[in-house]
Amino acid sequence: MSKKIKLGILGGGGDSLIGILHRVASSMFDKFEVVGGVFNPALEESEKFSEEIGINRDKIYKDLDHLIEEETKLPAEDRIEVVSILTPNFLHFPMAKKLLENGFHVICEKPMTTSYKEAKILEDTLNKAKTIFAVTYTYTGYPMIRQMKEMIAAGELGEIQKIDVQYYQGWINPIIHDEEQRNSIWRLDPEKGGISCCMGDIGTHALDMVEYVSGLQVEKLLADLNYVYSDNKMDVDGTVLLRFSEYVKGVIRTSQIATGEENNFTVKIYGKKAGLKWEQENPNYLYKLEDGQPMKVLKPGHPYNSAFSLDGTKLPPGHPEGIFDAMGNIYKGVAKAIKGEQYHPGEFPGIKDGVRGMNFIEKVVDSHAKGNVWVAMDK
Incomplete structure (x- = not known):
């Protein structure tokens, strides 16, 4: 044992x-x-x-x-x-x-x-x-996100041509409109939270997800942020245009003031042959879209999924898996690495993902501060 x-x-x-x-x-x-x-x-x-x-x-x-x-x-x-x-x-x-x-x-x-x-x-x-x-x-630990990653890597979508990621929450809405509260919580304090709230908290999830599933890296970005009040020093909403190459473009839309939204994280990747769509609030469904074909719905636990997806699946088909399971898959990957066992390179985000996230935050804030201009991400 x-x-x-x-x-x-x-x-x-x-x-x-x-x-x-x-x-x-x-x-x-x-x-x-x-x-x-x-x-x-x-x-x-x-x-x-x-x-x-x-x-x-x-x-x-x-x-x-x-x-x-x-x-x-x-x-x-x-x-x-x-x-x-x-x-x-x-x-x-x-x-x-x-x-x-x-x-x-x-x-x-x-x-x-x-x-x-x-x-x-x-x-x-x-x-x-x-x-x-x-x-x-x-979110990289969800079985159907891992399936999405493997399908894209296998060329099932063809050459990627459009990426659209939305992450909408509404939790900060009652706080931001109360002057005392917005000047007292740590997430809106640059000394404790850093230079960004929304992009730092959920925007980095979106950036990591984009690069994780697509296998592409963002080369340039243009950001437009919303602070809502002049005395609020950190963004609570924003849109970022992305360039992966001259002809591959994308967008990240994030908000913490999307009234009524809970944790609406949606990932859509479109290629020349097909598209894939995944929604965090219904994480067991991966939708495949093709011209002239009925929409296909893939679910975890079935043998048609990749070995990587199945390795992260704990329950038989039809039994919902959620965020605890996704985080559990990350811990499982870390355990393999610590014990020197063989593991898939996508089993857990590492230091380079963290570095990319911080570079993204600073470039987004810089782009906005300079009047919404294109800036280059570090390679």
């Missing part, structure tokens, strides 16, 4: 949605065991929370420095091996850098850092550490 990987978590205590998501996902394939961490800035709160979720207090620490100090004293077989960072954005970089420098594997929430410069430093740090690093662009 193989030993479970010892997982520590930073943040995600209390009723945090992201905390529950990571804990459930890490347990799915019996590869990880959550053994400790720093769930809350207050040690007493962390210890109380650890009792609530059934974790021994032995590995609950007052802060990251204390965790590293104590864990590195232990024999390798007793140490926390990988740490998931679920804190506000401004803590991602210093925490990830310190963990890598001390030999830990890292799973980091997005955006990876608050600046492109930090992302490049983190990439250099990882190259020296030679450990495993994953960024949780969760």
Whole structure:
């Protein structure tokens, strides 16, 4: 019986949605065991929370420095091996850098850092550490997104000619219109959230998804952002035109003020021969569109899907799989990498995805600030 990987978590205590998501996902394939961490800035709160979720207090620490100090004293077989960072954005970089420098594997929430410069430093740090690093662009873990990626790679769509991604939410709508609230939450504070709210939070999901499924990279972009109020320093809505090459174009449309929307993430890729469409709120349906043919609907778990899609499918056809399963597939891929097992290169987003995301955010903000002009992404 193989030993479970010892997982520590930073943040995600209390009723945090992201905390529950990571804990459930890490347990799915019996590869990880959550053994400790720093769930809350207050040690007493962390210890109380650890009792609530059934974790021994032995590995609950007052802060990251204390965790590293104590864990590195232990024999390798007793140490926390990988740490998931679920804190506000401004803590991602210093925490990830310190963990890598001390030999830990890292799973980091997005955006990876608050600046492109930090992302490049983190990439250099990882190259020296030679450990495993994953960024949780969760939606890449859905079986039908993996099927979409494989179908495009196999040429079923032909040459790609149009990409359209929409990510609409409405959660910030009541906050942005209340002056006190919009000036008090961390997501709209550049010191804690970085230079972008909407593009940093969900726009990077869209950018990563575009490049993940299509196999193409954005070369240039033009952005138009909306801040709604003059005293609000971070975007809450925006549209970005994309150029992958001279004749392959696309668009990313994101909003956190789309009133009534929940988590409307839609991905549409069109080629010369066919198109594919996927909607996150109905993730078990992948639609294939062809001229002169009836629309085809592909669903997970069937033998007509690729081996990569089937590897990420946990239930028989007709049984819905969702975001917990998608995140679980990312953790599964990380476990394979840590154990030195063979894995598909698309099983989890890595440092380069995080770096691309930060480059995207800064280029989008730069394009908007310069009067909505085309700017080039770094290669």
